[in-house]
Amino acid sequence: MQSLIRRKPEATATARPDPAPSRLRYRMQRLMLTPEFRLFLRLGVPMALTFAIASLWLSDEARRDQLSMAIADIRTEIETRPEFMVNVMAVDGASAGVDEDIREILPLDFPVSSFDLELASILATVRELPAVKDAAVRIRNGGVLQIDVTERVPAALWRSRDGLELVDETGAVLGVATARADHPELPVIAGDGAAEHVAEALRVIRATGPLAPRLRGLVRMGERRWDVVLDRDQRILLPEDKPVQALERVIALDHAQELLERDVAAVDMRLTGRPTVRMKPSAIEQWRKVQKVSLGE
Numbered sequence: 001m002q003s004l005i006r007r008k009p010e011a012t013a014t015a016r017p018d019p020a021p022s023r024l025r026y027r028m029q030r031l032m033l034t035p036e037f038r039l040f041l042r043l044g045v046p047m048a049l050t051f052a053i054a055s056l057w058l059s060d061e062a063r064r065d066q067l068s069m070a071i072a073d074i075r076t077e078i079e080t081r082p083e084f085m086v087n088v089m090a091v092d093g094a095s096a097g098v099d100e101d102i103r104e105i106l107p108l109d110f111p112v113s114s115f116d117l118e119l120a121s122i123l124a125t126v127r128e129l130p131a132v133k134d135a136a137v138r139i140r141n142g143g144v145l146q147i148d149v150t151e152r153v154p155a156a157l158w159r160s161r162d163g164l165e166l167v168d169e170t171g172a173v174l175g176v177a178t179a180r181a182d183h184p185e186l187p188v189i190a191g192d193g194a195a196e197h198v199a200e201a202l203r204v205i206r207a208t209g210p211l212a213p214r215l216r217g218l219v220r221m222g223e224r225r226w227d228v229v230l231d232r233d234q235r236i237l238l239p240e241d242k243p244v245q246a247l248e249r250v251i252a253l254d255h256a257q258e259l260l261e262r263d264v265a266a267v268d269m270r271l272t273g274r275p276t277v278r279m280k281p282s283a284i285e286q287w288r289k290v291q292k293v294s295l296g297e
Contacts, residue, residue: 079113079115079116080113082143084113084114084115085111085112085113085114085143086110086111086112086113086114086117086139086143086144086145087110087111087143087144088110088143088144088145089103089106089108089110089144089145089147090144090145090146090147091103091147091149092146092147092148092149093148093149093150093151094132094149094151095131095151097131098129098131098132098149098151101129101131102126102129102147102149105125105126105129106122106125106126108145111143114139117139117145119137119138119139122137122145122147123135123136123137126147126149130152130172130173130174130175131151131152131174131175132149132150132151132152133150133151133152133168134149134150135147135148135149135150136148152168152170152172152174153168153169154166154167154168154174154183154186155167155168155169155186155198155202156186156187156188156189156198156201156202157177157180157183157186157187157188157189158173158188158189158190158194158195158198159188159189159190159217160190160192160194160195163176163177164176164177164178164179164180165177165195166183166186167189167195167198168198169198169199169202170198170199171195171196171197171198173195187201187202187205187215187217187218188216188217188218189201189217189218189219189220190217190218190219190220191219191220191221191223192220192223193220193223193224194218194219194220197220200226200243201218201226203244204218204226204228204238204243204244204247205218207244207247207248207251208228208247208251209251210251210254210255211228211230211251211254211260214230214231214232214234214260215228215229215230216229216230216231217229221237224240225237225238225239225240225243225270226238226243228247230260233265233280234260234264234265234266234267235265235266235267236250236266236267236269237266237267237268237269237270238269238270239269239270239271239272240270242272246269246272247269249269249272249275250267250269250275253267253275259277263279263280263282264277264278264279264280265278265279265280266278
């Protein structure tokens, strides 16, 4: 007969392992899931090791000198390649004198590497020449240092205390003129401060119109206004303001009454509302004689 009493099953000889991780392993798994820590392992650790190895290798002075020499040799080898060498200099847009001045102030020893040329410094040096208005510097194909020059154009002759000088419309002095006859096409201005008002002088000269053949030049008076000097020792004294309009009034008077064909020494337009005519001494003496005759003296 079977026993009615159920017996407990016998315990197993070996216990099942616990699948849960340990606390340390759990924290390491959580740390590995952190993006910043994974980035540190991929980049930070290799960079730190590389830096440490490089620092250790460069701690020796002999190795540092060897590395510097190797880098210098590689750089020199690259810079002196034929495609980087500049062999000649070309100057376009300049006259013979300016071309010679540019080559004199740029003592370059060709051939020279393009890496050794400071184009900004070369450009600044060229622009310092009085006769150069603007310039451009570049290295073109074929190893040519190309300098394109825009020269200043002489607009007038300035007779100063230092002699006769060429000036452009901005008043920049371009050089010394040997003689007036060397530049017959240029007008003459004189007086202190005349070079600073060349543009105004040119406007007055262009307004002379029918008086242009008689014009001898302009004189700056008191560094504030102009005198128009004509032949036969005649002058037109222009005001400080609106000198062109005052000159046009004198030209209109001359056209209507032949004012400047008489023995007039000067026409004073400094007071625009009251023009004044100053006669020559010979004309005044003649007028006095006429007065005496008319009075029966």
